Amino acid sequence: MTTMIETSAAARRSAELEELIHLRPADFRVLTGDRPTGPLHLGHYFGTLHNRVRLQHLGVELLVIIADYQVLTDRDIADRLGQHVHNLVLDYLAAGIDPQRATIFTHSAVAALNQLLLPFLSLVSMSELARNPTVKDEIAHSQQSAVSGLMFTYPAHQAADILFCKANLVPVGQDQLPHLELTRTIARRFNDRYGALLPEPDALLSPAPLLLGTDGTKMSKSRGNAIMLSATPDETARLIRGAKTDSQRHISYDPQARPEVSSLVLLAALCTGQDPHDLAEGIGSGGAATLKRTVTEAVNEHLAPMRARRAAFAADPGQLRGILRDGNERANTLAETTLNEVRSAMGTRY
Incomplete structure (x- = not known):
């Protein structure tokens, strides 16, 4: 019952946000992204990419994270990571994300973002991390003999992804609402303890159309049942x-x-x-x-x-590298500014 009530409230708030976005798009900064684990398919396009391009065209500031560190949450190694990052950037650009209007960057290139994980972890308990639905589900279905500590820190790391740039809007599906609620909790606890600094980001519910794979099951990169955006x-x-x-x-x-x-x-x-x-x-x-x-x-x-x-x-790999380099520089500037503000608030600038 509680989940249904929370989802209903999020849906009402999303409707309000859509109106505000059309009225004052410059008031919003969106953080969204993907793990580079393989090429994106039509399910991704109609589920998330299409909405990102829509928000970009409306005039909302868009930051897109390629969460390469988070590949390791449920994998022993980050296999073919460089190739996957390259192809993910291509998928974004092909879908219509404009690097002149959006910031595309990689997790591992923004050191200050990842440093925020430590103070953020101090604001949540192990039980709060362990009962996160995504963490519980990933642990239950993990193919590994034991899950890494990174799996438990995943929700807090995601909070750092959102809060480092002070994003105030995050497009999510209903299953991701608990993640965003923990981000809001971390921001609220930080502000209560150290002074108002971090926004409590809103969820923009994105109703993803249910597209099945060619075998009639859930469309997935790993099942070989998806039509990739890169397909001929x-x-x-x-x-x-x-x-x-x-x-x-x-x-x-x-x-x-x-x-x-x-x-x-x-x-x-x-x-x-x-x-x-x-x-x-x-x-x-x-x-x-x-x-x-x-x-x-x-x-x-x-x-x-x-x-x-x-x-x-x-056809121009140098341009791709330049787009990612520029995005990483922009993300680093934002992250270093926020980290310095966090250090000042905590009294850890010596």
């Missing part, structure tokens, strides 16, 4: 041709009764800007073959400008 038109067509449907010829949009078919319908609708019910009705008795052809055409047309941007940026 032919690869995209092949993956969609192999997507799971059902035995009914007539196409309808019914996510509960027909999840696989409905996911394909929704994907085409998102790419074309149509209502999924109308799109399904248009296909009607055309069957799975017509549906898959429709989806393939819609996806490839939607991805065409992204593929062109990706190819242009990929």
